[in-house]
Amino acid sequence: MPSPQLPRAVFALDPVHLPLLFPPPLMARLRQAAELDPALVVRDFTDPAAAAALAEAEVLITGWGCPHLDAGVLTATPRLRTVLHAAGSVRSLVGDALWERGITVSSAVTGNALPVAEYTLAMILLAGKDTFTHRERFRSTHAYPSPVETAHTGNVGRQVGIIGASRVGRRVLELLRPFDFTVLLHDPYVSAAEAAGLGAQLLSLDDLLSRSDIVSLHAPDIPETYRMLDGERLALIRDGGVLINTSRGALVDPDALADELVSGRLHAVLDVTEPEPLPAGSPLYRLPNVFLTPHIAGSLGNELERLGRIVVEELERLGAGAPLAHEVRHADMARVA
Template sequence: MSLKPQALLVMNSGTFADQFDSTRLERLAGMVDLGDEPWTDSLDVPELAERLEEVEILLTSWGVPQLNAERLERMPKLRAVFHCAGTVRSFVSEELWDRGITVTNGADANAIPVAEFTFASIVLAGKKAHVLANDARTFRADWSYIGDRGELGNIGRVVGVIGFSRIGRRVVQLVQQLQDVTCLVSDPHADPLEVAAAGGTLVTLQELLPVSDVVTIHAPALPSTRNMISTAELQSMKDHATLINTARGSLVDTAALEKECATGRITALLDVTEPEPLPAESTLYSLPNVILTPHIAGSLGTETRRMSDAALDDLERYLAGKDLLAQVVHADLGLSA
């Protein structure tokens, strides 16, 4: 009989194929007992009943069902969940926290591609590249439109970062590569010394919006942040400024954004929307100053293995009795995504 703890991977089939190649499965098998069937996409099939009674560790990702009271009762020995993706909001429950089960996530690892995507978008926004590419379809050989979208260039720009989160912090650090950049940060919970150490200056949202050439959102989706960018905030942005949202669509008032973008005064680069996807009749689809991408900023394909590696690193620490690097506690969910 194996002395290793019993473990099970719980996620949808596509995610399992992306995140756990033979190398990672081999590493995992060196730490835990995966049994004959290491993976499932359901915790409700009768065939798993005996296995679940012995499971001590779950490795989860996209597609994991909620770990509610009924499912937890089938796993009386469960003591840790290592989530190989970002937020755990979709599957944690009060019963899970009440049982004192250890939970980790891959939010730090997932922050890397989002910050990279955002920084690339900021650089392209300085050149108005996305919007001018759309304009080219209208003006074609007539290049007189190049100056219609405001001043071009990335020297001396003001970048406004809303939310000094894992991703927001990385974005602040990345934009320091731009010459003579000023990076303003708005976050009521941020430490001004930590913001300064990353290269930013902590200000209020009302101070940030009117002076930023690019405004990028990295706040969590909470009841208190819903529609935090609405009519007044959009109207306070400077002419030709760009709004980037790679966080959550609920942070921006969609109706207000449609109205403001229809004037052509600002540009919006939206990787997330509310609702998602937007309805086919949304005016945002047809505006040349709006760029829509289908929620691709976060980890995709081979990038998702970075989150698997992070989970395996923490699993290794857990089994060795060391402090975890990415543990999530119940109180964290009040301020994070």
């Protein structure tokens, strides 16, 4: 019997990411699952040099740096039937024209959720030990803290509030299970029974904020969550509470948050901000109660290979006639990141 014809695929992303997404062994496996030119990486769908390959492409392998897939792109790719995204959210990538044509979309968002959850767990544990405060104090005093100064330090019985049972949020909930935390959850799409199954107590947003020592944001950036933590809600967090944001800066009122942090009432671990990055004059760079990182919680370095591996596995499923394991459906777009 003749071997089945491999689907024709084209890379569409910033080529700087390609070697980390698909190191040589994984690239070899990819080329066994699809017919593609590894030297052709499209950034401009109007580039004449890419026209012939795009006209034959059945699969686009996209990633960071891929332009929005609008009607013009679909005109250039008349045979396109599948988009495999080697990154997280596809919200800025796909639009109505793609859904209307019935193109299947898959995302490596599950793979990208893991390092975000790991970062979050690390920050929760460090925040519970009051690590950042003790570090700043040790820098200036060179002295070990007294029992009085550590009386409220520790992770036993900490109330940790998770906002959003997203893929990241669920992974964080899973990682928190071995620890002596009381875990609270707010998500309007989750029932109390489901929350209990995730190891958390379901609460309203206001109740979660008022009861939590540490609040971690994992909700999607959609109109319903815009500025969900405004000044009134930030004020509900108890004095000395910690806000961790690895989601999107738009979920928090930046002026209200800055006021709380400048006053010293709250602490924050911020991997995302609004705007991003913050202007050079922002006080948040200098505050001892703020730990800022430059959007590093998601996949970086060797973690990108995990995203590439998800894409290769999806291609192998396509070749075997099996359903995609990480399909993104149009109906989900209203409530996912």
